[in-house]
Amino acid sequence: MSKRNSQAAKSAARERLRIEREKQAKKDKARRQLIVAGSVVGVLAIAGGVGFAVVKANEPGYWEKAADQKLVKPANTSGAQGTTVVIGKDDAAKTLKIYEDPRCPVCASFEQNVGETIDQDLKDGKYKLQFVGASFLDRGLGGEGSKNALSALGAALNVSDEAFMAYKSALFSAENHPEESKDEFAKDGKLIEIANQVPELKGNSAFKKDVENGTYDKWALEMSKVFDDNKDGVEGTPSLVMDGKKVTAEGSDNAPQTPEHCGELAERFHERADAVRTLWATLLAGQHSLLLGPPGTAKSELAREVTGRVEGAAYWEILLSKFTAPTRMFGPVDVGALARGEYRQVFEGRATTAHIAFVDEIFKCSTAALNETLGFLNERLYHPENGGEPIRCPLIGAITASNELPSGEESAAVYDRLLVRIEVGYLADPSNFAALIRSAVTPPAPPRRTTVTLAALQHAVTEEVPAVPVPDAVVDALCTLRAALRRKELIASDRRWRQSVRLLQASAYLDGRPEVAETDLSVLTHVLWDSPAQRPTVEREVLQLVNPDAREALDLADTIEELEAQLDSMAGQSREALSEWVIKNAHQKLALAGTRLERLREEAAAAGRSTAAIERVTGRQRAVRARVLTEALGVDASTVQARL
Known part of the structure; x- marks a missing residue:
C-alpha cells in the first residue's frame, strides 16, 4: 500500500x-x-x-x-x-x-x-x-x-x-x-x-x-x-x-488485496481466520512460516490458496522425503548437455526460480539437501552442483507444513529458519463441522478469488513495509517482553527478535496503520516459542503487556477449557447425568463467559485496541457451547448455529 x-x-x-x-x-x-x-x-x-x-x-x-x-x-x-x-x-x-x-x-x-x-x-x-x-x-x-x-x-x-x-x-x-x-x-x-x-x-x-x-x-x-x-x-x-x-484486515483497510484475501479465505476455511492473517503478514514481511498440525487439517490446501493468489509469481511446490535429492529441488541435470560432455542443471520451474514456495513435510528434508535448503531459506542462494557462482533466488517467502516437530539437530536447523509457527487443529465447533460435512454433499458456490499482482507484493515487501515507523514505545515493549519471557526460561535468539520487527511492521501495514502499535505484538504469539506447550505462556505474557482486555479473556479461556475437559471425562454417561451437569454447572459458566467476552470486545474496540485474542476465545466459547448442546443435550448439529 x-x-x-x-x-x-x-x-x-x-x-x-x-x-x-x-x-x-x-x-x-x-x-x-x-x-x-x-x-x-x-x-x-x-x-x-x-x-x-x-x-x-x-x-x-x-x-x-x-x-x-x-x-x-x-x-x-x-x-x-x-x-x-x-x-x-x-x-x-x-x-x-x-x-x-x-x-x-x-x-x-x-x-x-x-x-x-x-x-x-x-x-x-x-x-x-x-x-x-x-x-x-x-x-x-x-x-x-x-x-x-x-x-x-x-x-x-x-x-x-x-x-x-x-x-x-x-x-x-x-x-x-x-x-x-x-x-x-x-x-x-x-x-x-x-x-x-x-x-x-x-x-x-x-x-x-x-x-x-x-x-x-x-x-x-x-x-x-x-x-x-x-x-x-x-x-x-x-x-x-x-x-x-x-475497513481493515480482520474486517479490513489498507493494503492492496490482502484484506480481501483474509476475508475470503476465512469464509472458506473454518476456524482459520488468525492463521490466514498471520500467513499474509509473514509474506509481507518477506519471511517464512510453518503450519503445524495433525494430518487432515487443510494445511496444504490453505497454503496453496494463499500462495496461489499472487498473479505473475513463479510458484514452486514439493513434498519432501528423506530420499529427496537436492537436484530435484533446485534443478535436475540436463541430460542432453551431459551427453555432450557438459554438466549443467535445468533451473526453470524449480526452487531456484520461485517467488513463492510451498514445502510440505519440511522436516523430512534429506541430509543431502539440508545445506542447500538452509541457504535457500536464509540467504536466498543456491550453489550449483558444478561449483559455479551461487545463484540468487527471487524467493519472497515460503510456507511450509508438517505433521510433527523436528526430531533431530539437522531438521531443527531448518525449524529455526521458520520465523512464524502456526498451530492448526481439527474443527472444534460442531456447527462448523456440520458445514464441512454439508459441503461434501452439496458443494458450495465457487468462492470469490481476489488476487494481488507480483509487482504490488514485491513493492510492499521491499518498499512499503520497511518504511512503517517503529516508535520507541514499541521498542521498550519488546525489551520488557524479552525480559518477562527470560524469567520464564523462554529464550529466543537475537536473530529471531530482530526479524520479528519486520513482522510487526507488516502487521501494522496489513491493518492500514501509519506506524507499529503495541497491539501488533500479538502476532509474536506465533514467533517466540519452540514447542506448542510453550505457546500459552508466550501468549499470556504478550497479552498481559499489550492488552488488558485480552488478559481477562485468557482467564475466561481457562474456565472454558476446564468445562470442555469435564465434558470429555463424562463421555458414555447417561443423558440425564449430562443434562444435570449442564444445568448445575456448564450452562451458567458458559453464558457468563459469553456475556463478559462480548463486553470486553466492545470495550477494546471502543478504545482502539485489538480484539483478535478476545474473538479467538469467543470462538472457543461458542465451540464448547455447541459441543454441550449436541453431545450433552442431543441438539441436532445442523441447527446449532441458529441457536447460538
Missing part, C-alpha cells in the same frame, strides 16, 4: 527518493526553460527524442499558478468546493469511501481485481461510493501525473457519473496504468488517448477541451486537500472507509 509523504510516515528510503526526485525536477525545470527559450530544441531532440509540444503540466510553476485560478466545479458533485463525489443509488443505506492516487500501482491492482465487484455492488444498491482523490505521489516521486489525472477525472465527472467510473477503471487498467516512477499521466495526450476507450468520452470535444485547458486543475488541487486533511486517519492508498470506520 502506498504511503503518504507525511512527516509521520517518512522513512530514510523515501527521503532519499524524494531528494533524488527534487534534484531531477530542478534539472527538468531548467531544461523546460531552455525549451521555451527555443535554444536547445535540436539538442533535446537528438538526446531523447523529446517533442517540442509542451504540455501544460510541464510549464514552470504551472500548478502553483493553478492554485490561484478560479474554481470550476464539475457537474455531479456537491460541497463548497465540489469535492464531494458520491456515486450510487440514493436509497443505499451505507457509504463506502475510497481513497485513491491515480499513480498508485497498488490502487491499480485493487481496481483490476475488485473494481467489477464494486460496480456490481453499486448497481445492486448495497452501498454508495464516495471517491477521494490524492496526489501525494507527485510530491514523493516528483511530477504532475496524479494532479493531471485528477483534473481529467473531473472532466469525465462533468460528463456523467458513468463516464467518471468507466474512465477511472480505464486509467487503472493493466493496459494503461504506468509504473508509479513513470509520470505518463502528466501528458494530456496520454489521458485523452485512454479516454477514447470509454464510449461516452470517445470523440467528446468538450471533455478534450477541458483536459487540454486544465478546466478542473484547481478542483484537482482542492480534492487533494481533502485527502491531506482527512479525518478518517487514512495515510495511504488504496484505503477504504465504510460509514466512518476503516
